[in-house]
Amino acid sequence: MSDRILGVLGGMGPLASAEFMRRLTLLTPAERDQDHVPALLVSDPRVPDRTAARLHGGEDPLPALVRGIRVLEAAGCGAIAIPCNTAHGWYDGMTAATALPIIHIVDAAEADLLRQGVRPGRIGLMGTAGTLAMRLYQDRLESRGWECMVPTPEEMASHVSPAIAQVKANDITGAYAPLAEIAGRLMARGATAVVLGCTEIPLGIDAGPVLPFPVTDTIAALARASIAWAKA
Amino acid sequence: MSDRILGVLGGMGPLASAEFMRRLTLLTPAERDQDHVPALLVSDPRVPDRTAARLHGGEDPLPALVRGIRVLEAAGCGAIAIPCNTAHGWYDGMTAATALPIIHIVDAAEADLLRQGVRPGRIGLMGTAGTLAMRLYQDRLESRGWECMVPTPEEMASHVSPAIAQVKANDITGAYAPLAEIAGRLMARGATAVVLGCTEIPLGIDAGPVLPFPVTDTIAALARASIAWAKA
Known part of the structure; x- marks a missing residue:
């Protein structure tokens, strides 16, 4: 049984986040609930569109990303996974805002x-x-x-x-x-x-x-x- | 765009929680990420087995359930859904522990x-x-x-x-x-x-x-x- 809690910064999009949670479960060798990885998913589809921000001067998503990271920190997560490739364009900004490791996609x-x-x-x-x-x-x-x-x-x-x-x-x-x-x-x-x-x-x-x-x-x-x- | 954040108390089991997040997305009329329901999923498979607790004197799951509810409260959720039927055996104990409405399965x-x-x-x-x-x-x-x-x-x-x-x-x-x-x-x-x-x-x-x-x-x-x- 793992006591390391995985933080998942998601909602970008929400179906990809749900599928990430499904894969996290199905790829874990497990015989019962208690063998699976504890996780916290912030599914926040309100994060401003990442491509629009980068290419068309849309709203900066970093504040919304950092808001989600704060929730994961407060809940005791030990690392962060972000099932959105484009959000990794703000990887440096996010790592500067948290002491938690972010698993790079x-x-x-x-x-x-x-x-x-x-x-x-x-x-x-x-x-x-x-x-x-x-x-x-x-x-x-x-x-x-x-x-x-x-x-x-x-x-x-x-x-x-x-x-x-x-x-x-x-x-x-x-x-x-x-x-x-x-x-x-x-x-x-x-x-x-x-x-x-x-x-x-x-x-x-x-x-x-x-x-x-x-x-x-x-x-x-x-x-x-x-x-x-x-x-x- | 909804600003009501749904709290999901899950991990019982984790695959059911992931499927709940998938259905929450697929059943929402949406044209883009920002149309979907913001949600926070606590996927905690460490919650003691509910059937074992009720039928065989196993460890009481209520403290672990309330611990998850505290995370949902702190993150600003407005209601709680629990994609585990058996956990609803502790519904009264959970509602006594929180002011948030719990949607009864x-x-x-x-x-x-x-x-x-x-x-x-x-x-x-x-x-x-x-x-x-x-x-x-x-x-x-x-x-x-x-x-x-x-x-x-x-x-x-x-x-x-x-x-x-x-x-x-x-x-x-x-x-x-x-x-x-x-x-x-x-x-x-x-x-x-x-x-x-x-x-x-x-x-x-x-x-x-x-x-x-x-x-x-x-x-x-x-x-x-x-x-x-x-x-x-």
Whole structure:
């Protein structure tokens, strides 16, 4: 039985957070309730849109993120997981605001690639326009031997961004086809695996046939990293 | 956009809590993150087993339940939902410990029966041995015209209780057959609908073919009642 409480800063979107809690449970070896990881989820969908803040001068989400961190601190959490890739654009601001370690979703994604036997090289990266523009994956992973190929601006506008919005509006099944199409194109351009670097994307991808190539689901990857922390 | 924060006292079991968060999201009419219900989930699987406490003199769960309520209060929640039927055996103790309203899962189940067009009469009731022994449903619903038929002690021991334990140990698919079998038997004995009065049971029932009669999923029922509160 673990007494380390995982803090989950979520609601971005709320379905991804719920799926994170589900994966956290299903990926934990357990025989009974008491074997599972204690966790506190702040599901605050009111956090201002991260991509809008970065690309279009929208409201800064950092104060809302820090407000959630304060709740997790007050409840005695020992670490924080954030099942939203784009929110990691404010990682430095958040770590400056708390003494708690924040499990970085890009590191979790890299660990998941390696777990699947994918070696450093050329990978496909799908994410929000904000995540791609901030180079969250590129700047963290390229020094470690990874090269990230991203969809074209036209593919983002026609396929990826609308599909992410569909998931946030609860249209999961409708998001499958456009997301699977772009993942397939990235493989055709030479990727050895595709990172689903927005937590709405695996929700859409899970709604249809399994993709015939290695894929890193950043919800599951963050859940694995969180369980490793809880059981350490 | 709602500013009412829903408190969720969960972890009993953790998969049921995650599924509650998923239903809370999917049942909310939404176009974007900011349309969803802000919520705080305390997922504390360390809460002592409720059935063991009631039937076998196990540790009292009330102190752990109240500890979770304090976290929800401190974070500014306006009401509490508890996606665990058996924990409602401590409903009076919890309401005595907090000024926040606690949405009763049995009332949510009744509202869901009526929503489906099931009229007061003879219904099947499945739940933990603790929930059945405490007469949580019977005492609350019988004055309103409902008559609850429950599995036999032999059926509880051979089918229902082991299936609930399977779900808590992450064996969802294995739980379907025994649970579906008992639900069917309750219908054959004259029930007009079956209430899945333990939040592990709908997880197992959802893992197989849809049952050909009215069923109340208490996870979804509690989510509907919670959304009604948040949007009121």
